[in-house]
Amino acid sequence: MSESLAGRVAVITGAAGGLGREYARLFAAEGARLVLADHGTSGTTPGDDPLAGLVGELRGAGAEVAAYLGDIGAEESADALVAVALERFGALDVLVNNAGNWYEGPIAQTPLGAWDSIMHVHLRGHFLTLRAAARHWMSVHESGQPAMACVINTTSRSALNAIAGHSVYAAAKGGIIALTHVAADELAPYGVRVNCVAPAGRTGMTLGITALADAIRVPCGAEIFDEWDPANVAPLIAYLATRDCPLTGEILFARGGTVQRYERWLPGRMIDKPARWTVAELAELVPLLVSGRAPE
Numbered sequence: 667m668s669e670s671l672a673g674r675v676a677v678i679t680g681a682a683g684g685l686g687r688e689y690a691r692l693f694a695a696e697g698a699r700l701v702l703a704d705h706g707t708s709g710t711t712p713g714d715d716p717l718a719g720l721v722g723e724l725r726g727a728g729a730e731v732a733a734y735l736g737d738i739g740a741e742e743s744a745d746a747l748v749a750v751a752l753e754r755f756g757a758l759d760v761l762v763n764n765a766g767n768w769y770e771g772p773i774a775q776t777p778l779g780a781w782d783s784i785m786h787v788h789l790r791g792h793f794l795t796l797r798a799a800a801r802h803w804m805s806v807h808e809s810g811q812p813a814m815a816c817v818i819n820t821t822s823r824s825a826l827n828a829i830a831g832h833s834v835y836a837a838a839k840g841g842i843i844a845l846t847h848v849a850a851d852e853l854a855p856y857g858v859r860v861n862c863v864a865p866a867g868r869t870g871m872t873l874g875i876t877a878l879a880d881a882i883r884v885p886c887g888a889e890i891f892d893e894w895d896p897a898n899v900a901p902l903i904a905y906l907a908t909r910d911c912p913l914t915g916e917i918l919f920a921r922g923g924t925v926q927r928y929e930r931w932l933p934g935r936m937i938d939k940p941a942r943w944t945v946a947e948l949a950e951l952v953p954l955l956v957s958g959r960a961p962e
Contacts, residue, residue: 669696669697670697670908671698671760672697673697674760674908674909675698675699675700675701675751675755675756675757675758676699676700676701676760676761676762677701677703677751677761678690678693678700678701679703679738679747679763679791680738680766681702681704681764682720685764685865685867686702686704686764686765687896688900689899689904690720691897691900692900692901693900693904693907694727694731696904698729699754700729701733701734701751702731702734703733703734703736703743703747704716704717704765705738717733717735730755732750732755734750738787738791738794739786739787739791739794744795744798748798748802752802758803759816759907759909760815760816761796761818762817762818762903762907763795763818763820765788765791767783767787767788768784768835771831772830772831773833781834784835785838788839789841792842793845796845796849799817800849800852806856807857813856813857813858814857814909815857815859816859816911817849817853817858817859817860818861818903819862820839820842820863820865822835822839822864823866823919824836825837825838825839825864826843826864826919826928839864843862843917846862846917847930850914850915851915859906859911860914860915861906861913861915862916862917862918863902863906863919863920864917864928865896865899866894866919866920867895867898867899868894869896891922894921898922902920915930917930935958937952937961
């Protein structure tokens, strides 16, 4: 079996279950050395944390694995993840930002605490780990070595498709898309690629999403392809982590056997004149502009 990630050192957050667990399993099978992170008491010893079983499984199969427990939205955790990778394996090549939490509810009934919690884990967590890794890779580049590194961020169709009831979650995931685009442009000169995936799989979190509860149940019959198996997403994450993958700044959706590309936010049609518009003129033309029927 070929090992597409042989020698690559990868940090995977939110690795104790769901998608992160499947990413870790495939990365290990493909030869990567791993730092697996999840929430819990801060430190580098798994103990009785949820990562223990996975770490034991992967080590039993011959993989090199370190574990870190901590708050992904805390600055010290992001810095520590980079430090653990460097201390244990002497390098950092891949960052997979997968950690997440969930809230669902109408905007009018959303408590501020829900907003703060979602932003803390998703958007702040992505930013802090990306910043810590970027600082390391920039120093590697300045020392004359090519970084050949990459980041894989996690967004959601909640943001891409504007799903009602998902306002807080969508706002965080939309922010991650913007962060991905900017980081891809900023870090390209240092040999770092940054992409973003909207994964769909059966996890503890997605089982709590009202609109998905029935659709993602395990299908009956061994011959039926289980499109919601989170392991289906792992090969795309592994491909984006390979040394020779050329992609950066991309937003990709993955579920089952489907991989779909989303376009960057691009400007559309416009109206223009060499003077200030009146309200009456705009009332006539802007609806036509939105419908695609306005003259340019």
